[in-house]
Amino acid sequence: MKPAAPTARPRSEEARIAALEKRLARERLARRDVEQIAERSTRALYDKQQELVLLEAVVSACNESSTEQEALQAAVDAVCAHASWPVGHALLRDPSSGDLVPTTIWHIEHADQFAAFRRVTEQTRFAAGFGLPGRVLATGKAAWITDGNTDPTFARPHLGVRGAFAFPILAGGEIRAVLEFFTAAPVAADHALLGVVTQIARHIGRVVERILAQEQLAHQATHDSLTGMANHRCLHDRLAEEVERARRENSVVSVIALDIDHFKAINDTYGHSEGDAALRVIAKELDSQARTYDVVGRVGGEEFALVLPGVGPDGAFAMAERCRLRLAELSFHGVGVACSAGVASYPRDDPDGCRLVEMADAALYWAKRAGRAQVRSYDAREVTLLSGAEQHAQVREVLRCADAMTPVFQPIVELATGRIAGYEALTRFLHAEPVRPPDLWFAQAHGCGLGPALEAQAIEVSLAVPGRPAGSFLSLNVSPGALLSDEVAAVLPRDLSEIVIELTEHELFPSDDAFDVHLAALRARGARIAVDDAGAGYAGLQLLIRTRPDILKLDRALIQGVHTDASKIALLEALSRFATGTGAAVCGEGVEDIRELQMLGRFDVTYAQGYALARPGPAWPAVAAEVVDEATSEARWGMRLVEPLATGDGAVTLGEVTGALARVRSREDLNVAVHLVERLTHSDCVVVSRVLPDMHCVETLSEHEHDWGSTGEHFTFDEYPATERVIVDQALGQVIRGDPAANPAELRVLAREGFGAVLMVPVIVNGESIGLLELYRRIPRPWTTTEIDQARVLTHQLGSAIPLLPETQAANSVEPR
Numbered sequence: 001m002k003p004a005a006p007t008a009r010p011r012s013e014e015a016r017i018a019a020l021e022k023r024l025a026r027e028r029l030a031r032r033d034v035e036q037i038a039e040r041s042t043r044a045l046y047d048k049q050q051e052l053v054l055l056e057a058v059v060s061a062c063n064e065s066s067t068e069q070e071a072l073q074a075a076v077d078a079v080c081a082h083a084s085w086p087v088g089h090a091l092l093r094d095p096s097s098g099d100l101v102p103t104t105i106w107h108i109e110h111a112d113q114f115a116a117f118r119r120v121t122e123q124t125r126f127a128a129g130f131g132l133p134g135r136v137l138a139t140g141k142a143a144w145i146t147d148g149n150t151d152p153t154f155a156r157p158h159l160g161v162r163g164a165f166a167f168p169i170l171a172g173g174e175i176r177a178v179l180e181f182f183t184a185a186p187v188a189a190d191h192a193l194l195g196v197v198t199q200i201a202r203h204i205g206r207v208v209e210r211i212l213a214q215e216q217l218a219h220q221a222t223h224d225s226l227t228g229m230a231n232h233r234c235l236h237d238r239l240a241e242e243v244e245r246a247r248r249e250n251s252v253v254s255v256i257a258l259d260i261d262h263f264k265a266i267n268d269t270y271g272h273s274e275g276d277a278a279l280r281v282i283a284k285e286l287d288s289q290a291r292t293y294d295v296v297g298r299v300g301g302e303e304f305a306l307v308l309p310g311v312g313p314d315g316a317f318a319m320a321e322r323c324r325l326r327l328a329e330l331s332f333h334g335v336g337v338a339c340s341a342g343v344a345s346y347p348r349d350d351p352d353g354c355r356l357v358e359m360a361d362a363a364l365y366w367a368k369r370a371g372r373a374q375v376r377s378y379d380a381r382e383v384t385l386l387s388g389a390e391q392h393a394q395v396r397e398v399l400r401c402a403d404a405m406t407p408v409f410q411p412i413v414e415l416a417t418g419r420i421a422g423y424e425a426l427t428r429f430l431h432a433e434p435v436r437p438p439d440l441w442f443a444q445a446h447g448c449g450l451g452p453a454l455e456a457q458a459i460e461v462s463l464a465v466p467g468r469p470a471g472s473f474l475s476l477n478v479s480p481g482a483l484l485s486d487e488v489a490a491v492l493p494r495d496l497s498e499i500v501i502e503l504t505e506h507e508l509f510p511s512d513d514a515f516d517v518h519l520a521a522l523r524a525r526g527a528r529i530a531v532d533d534a535g536a537g538y539a540g541l542q543l544l545i546r547t548r549p550d551i552l553k554l555d556r557a558l559i560q561g562v563h564t565d566a567s568k569i570a571l572l573e574a575l576s577r578f579a580t581g582t583g584a585a586v587c588g589e590g591v592e593d594i595r596e597l598q599m600l601g602r603f604d605v606t607y608a609q610g611y612a613l614a615r616p617g618p619a620w621p622a623v624a625a626e627v628v629d630e631a632t633s634e635a636r637w638g639m640r641l642v643e644p645l646a647t648g649d650g651a652v653t654l655g656e657v658t659g660a661l662a663r664v665r666s667r668e669d670l671n672v673a674v675h676l677v678e679r680l681t682h683s684d685c686v687v688v689s690r691v692l693p694d695m696h697c698v699e700t701l702s703e704h705e706h707d708w709g710s711t712g713e714h715f716t717f718d719e720y721p722a723t724e725r726v727i728v729d730q731a732l733g734q735v736i737r738g739d740p741a742a743n744p745a746e747l748r749v750l751a752r753e754g755f756g757a758v759l760m761v762p763v764i765v766n767g768e769s770i771g772l773l774e775l776y777r778r779i780p781r782p783w784t785t786t787e788i789d790q791a792r793v794l795t796h797q798l799g800s801a802i803p804l805l806p807e808t809q810a811a812n813s814v815e816p817r
Helices: 011-063 068-083 115-122 131-139 191-222 232-249 263-270 272-289 313-328 356-369 388-400 438-447 451-463 486-491 513-524 540-547 566-582 594-602 625-631 654-662 667-681 721-728 744-753 785-804
Strands: 087-093 100-108 143-145 163-171 174-183 253-260 295-298 303-309 339-346 375-377 406-414 420-428 473-478 499-503 528-531 551-554 585-588 685-692 697-700 714-716 733-736 757-765 768-777
Touching (some): 011 191, 100 115, 100 131, 131 163, 232 253, 232 295, 232 303, 232 356, 263 272, 272 295, 272 303, 272 313, 303 313, 313 339, 313 375, 388 438, 388 451, 406 451, 420 451, 451 473, 499 551, 513 528, 551 566, 566 585, 654 667, 654 785, 667 768, 685 785, 721 733, 721 744, 721 757, 721 768, 744 757, 768 785
Parallel strands (some): 339 375, 473 499, 499 528, 528 551, 551 585
Antiparallel strands (some): 087 100, 087 174, 143 163, 253 303, 253 339, 295 303, 685 768, 697 714, 733 757, 757 768
16 A cells, blocks of 8 residues: 655745745844944944054153153054054154154064164165155155065065054154154055054154253253353353362363454444354354363353363363464454463362362453463463452442443334334443453442442433433333342432333342332333343243233344244244233344244234344434335335234144135135144144034034044934033033043044044024034143134134035935934
8 A cells, every 4th residue: 555645735834934934044144234233343443442542652651751752762662562563663854964864763572583674774864755764754644565575665675574654753844753663574554553643643743842842941041042052051060060070080170261352343343143153153163172071162242161071281271272273264254263261270270179260261361461362371370360359349440430331222123113112221331441241240240249330320321311212212221139229219210101121130039029019119100111031041930920021022042043943933922922911012132134023023022123123322223124114014094004924834823714714615615724723723623513403413514534424414412412502502612531521422422533622612693503613632631711712713703604605415314423
């Protein structure tokens, strides 16, 4: 009997099974897609977190650095450690050739493996366009090489490295260094890493600028601004160190005091600029005669000094004679250079080592009395150091002699109009013996107790000169101690409305209240108070705060070359802002170049004086009209036209940015203006949005380099309540990473995109919020009041610009941020 045939499944059951299988297949595909999306999102979040960790590591390490080398080493180490690149190196820009030169700043995990590569690198200079560093130098941008063995531009192939990237460090708008990194295997370009190192480079550049400015200030405090040599203070400090070392080691040390004979004739005949040029050449020649560990300094107008460790009397005399003969080979405008020198040695001449400079000076004046152009060693039988009584007698003789002091006057020009606003009274000791510069006479007078008397007589002879032009003021130099004296009080007129009391910083300012009370009394009589060498010297910023000066006089060292020096520009801007905030005027001294005048005018400097305008002379000198015309604004229609000056230094002003915003008519115009806003506010990213009230969101209008949003994208108020409050309540707010009060949604945006803080400012027109300005920075640091005020001003201009932009297409759906 045949087995029964199997029962057939109903058609409906087969269809149901097929449907279930298809459904299961779709669910598997959907689950796989979700898992892939989750994996990509997790990977993207992890990558962003790692980028943030790298950025924070570099920022933290660089901020703790005190030198440029430390900052670059910290950056190289941090990038290598956090990005897992085994080799990193820093190259510095040679200021003379412009090439990149290798340094000892390396990070190498396996020294033996990369020894050949390091050796070749340290023997190579990189001009613009040559090799990986040269490519960065030529373009100013980061560069990547996937495989150095096959890339013809690498310049160092087959030495154990293959993958490489490099990026520039800019300071003051110029490439200062290039950091390069290498690995042993080929590596495809990592655009995310390049984006992070671009931000790293920007921060390192700011750190380097700060360090260079600090180093420059420290150098200025111990070095002569004209020649770059050690100044009086530095030389005395070093001499004390060498004497102490000689005492410990039972050794010797000598001092040479050297003075240029008849140097005043060069200044008087050819001008101060030529005299300065001659002094720089002389300083260079003296430095060429010294050993690396000798100290060469400029201690007066044309007086130099050398400290010679380990050199006794005979060796020092020979050295002085070599210097004298070498300078005798120089000539300026056909006039030869002659000098006199004096020598003193420890322990032969001064067993204590405390009066070596004084003894060398005494030997120098012996050489001058003997006919000049010669060298003399200190000899107690021939040279007698002046006692206090003898110094007192010399100053008394100057006070007794009616024509010992001659007043001269230098015009002080008002930069906005070009008119002479006043004159500074200066004193020349043309008929006093011995011949000395004014500062030495006043120093000697103060040293023997006659300082107030000598200053009072100088003021008296200056005030006695008739004919000062109506409406001009007279600036009188007075030391703080002399200002409180009866002698100075007796010669000052009752009405001081046309007098400026210029406080010199040759001594410490009195710390008691009497000085402040006296300044108030002088102001009540109409006087204005000026502080000489504002922000430097003994008094510094504390003096500015205490005296509340009416005029800040900036030292020539700050003015000279200010149009080409980013650090000086920053200091000038800071002092100008201080003056503006306190209602003071600023005066630039020692101006010798028309470009310096123009830069002073740009930073709200009220007055200027210097050889470019007029030399000090008999009453009452005029100014060079052609120079004034170049420096002042054009006069037309009975007024001065105000035109912004081109900076040439990469900086922008609030006026330039608002001008760019006023010209906005398109998205392209807006993006140009947004870039200027970034530079003005020191932001890493600036976003401009408009408010769509019906959709309860803002829409991005500006374009930017970051990939976290695009033009036309919407950000809802429901997801970002802090943004809503800025728009609805018209409040200014900033969100800072690490602030426990910060909105979590905003913090997530900052963390995801690697930012540390955002400032949000509403754009208000006729009482209605129509837009939003957002300033982002990488560092979690709050914005300053000045930066916030700048942002508020910019939103007023944006209120006119946003309505003029083309309408954007409404989004079909609101995209979350």
